[in-house]
Amino acid sequence: MFNGKHVVITGGSSGLGLAVAKVMIRQGARLSIIARDMKKLELARKEILNENHTGIVNIYSADVSKMDILAGVFKKASETSGAPDVLFNSAGILREGYFETIPDGTFREVMETNFFGILNSIMVALPYIKKQKGRIINISSVAGMLGVFGYSPYCSSKFAINGLTETLRFELKPAGVRVHLVCPPEFDSPMVDELNKTRTPENRAHVQTIPPYDMDTIVRDIFRGLMKDRYLIIPGLQTRITVWANRHFPSISRFVSDRIISSTYIGPKTER
Numbered sequence: 001m002f003n004g005k006h007v008v009i010t011g012g013s014s015g016l017g018l019a020v021a022k023v024m025i026r027q028g029a030r031l032s033i034i035a036r037d038m039k040k041l042e043l044a045r046k047e048i049l050n051e052n053h054t055g056i057v058n059i060y061s062a063d064v065s066k067m068d069i070l071a072g073v074f075k076k077a078s079e080t081s082g083a084p085d086v087l088f089n090s091a092g093i094l095r096e097g098y099f100e101t102i103p104d105g106t107f108r109e110v111m112e113t114n115f116f117g118i119l120n121s122i123m124v125a126l127p128y129i130k131k132q133k134g135r136i137i138n139i140s141s142v143a144g145m146l147g148v149f150g151y152s153p154y155c156s157s158k159f160a161i162n163g164l165t166e167t168l169r170f171e172l173k174p175a176g177v178r179v180h181l182v183c184p185p186e187f188d189s190p191m192v193d194e195l196n197k198t199r200t201p202e203n204r205a206h207v208q209t210i211p212p213y214d215m216d217t218i219v220r221d222i223f224r225g226l227m228k229d230r231y232l233i234i235p236g237l238q239t240r241i242t243v244w245a246n247r248h249f250p251s252i253s254r255f256v257s258d259r260i261i262s263s264t265y266i267g268p269k270t271e272r
């Protein structure tokens with residue numbers, strides 16, 4: 001599916017973006033990886049090339065929240081490896097805490113990276129992707145479909161991504177551009193390792209209604225969904241059951257969540 005394609009992966013230096021990059025290089029894609037930290041990018045490049053020694057991986061240090069810098073990166077990437085065929089938006093950050101203690105700036109930071117980062121990437125990539133009749137794959141989260149204790153900034157950004165992605169699916173299909181929305185549950189990654197250092201007990205209990213998945217299952221289900229040309233890809237059987245139950249029996253889902261949260265509830269000790 002990706003053989004000979006030029007795939008741009010934002011957030012490809014770590015976690016899910018890196019794992020997907022390894023599969024794509026094995027399938028024969030040419031890769032351009034975007035993230036901020038150059039050292040992490042260089043290490044990721046080595047790891048990806050271990051999967052295919054003759055593969056092409058170019059790395060670019062850029063912050064996805066900076067549209068002008070991204071535009072320069074996409075221009076350079078297309079001059080180096082041809083017009084991108086696929087944009088895989090995985091760059092993201094997570095902040096967790098009680099709403100009453102989260103500073104206003106954190107909401108803006110998370111929206112800037114998670115929502116505007118995806119919006120900026122699509123805006124600069126679209127002329128190329130449209131020409132190639134390519135694909136846009138947006139990594140959202142199951143937290144873009146269900147509210148989660150402690151995730152007020154994160155859920156806001158992911159719900160916004162879902163609205164944007166569904167709209168673009170309708171607008172870009174007639175032009176031959178395929179758009180996919182991926183909503184994974186929690187899975188093992190450096191993002192979650194960081195979260196585990198500080199997360200509230202209520203968040204842990206609520207999120208882990210769906211037990212954390214391993215990366216291989218998430219990646220396998222994403223590629224299965226892409227091969228079937230599915231718009232909405234929800235990795236993990238238990239995640240799909242939870243989303244289905246929430247859609248068809250929302251009041252029961254809320255009742256179960258309330259019980260889980262109240263059994264661990266501590267709440268904020270201070271205010272903003």
Ligand SMILES: NC(=O)c1ccc[n+]([C@@H]2O[C@H](COP(=O)([O-])OP(=O)(O)OC[C@H]3O[C@@H](n4cnc5c(N)ncnc54)[C@H](OP(=O)(O)O)[C@@H]3O)[C@@H](O)[C@H]2O)c1
Nearest residue numbers: 011013014015016035036037063064091092186187189191
């Ligand atoms: N892990 C989970 O349980 C989980 C569950 C559902 C959805 N997701 C979503 O999956 C995606 C990947 O998560 P992950 O767990 O793989 O995270 P991760 O290991 O922390 O990787 C995040 C990647 O995004 C890059 N990044 C962050 N901010 C950036 C910015 N402003 N500009 C450019 N690159 C930036 C990071 O590199 P730099 O820091 O060097 O920039 C890194 O390459 C995220 O969108 C996340 O919300 C994760």
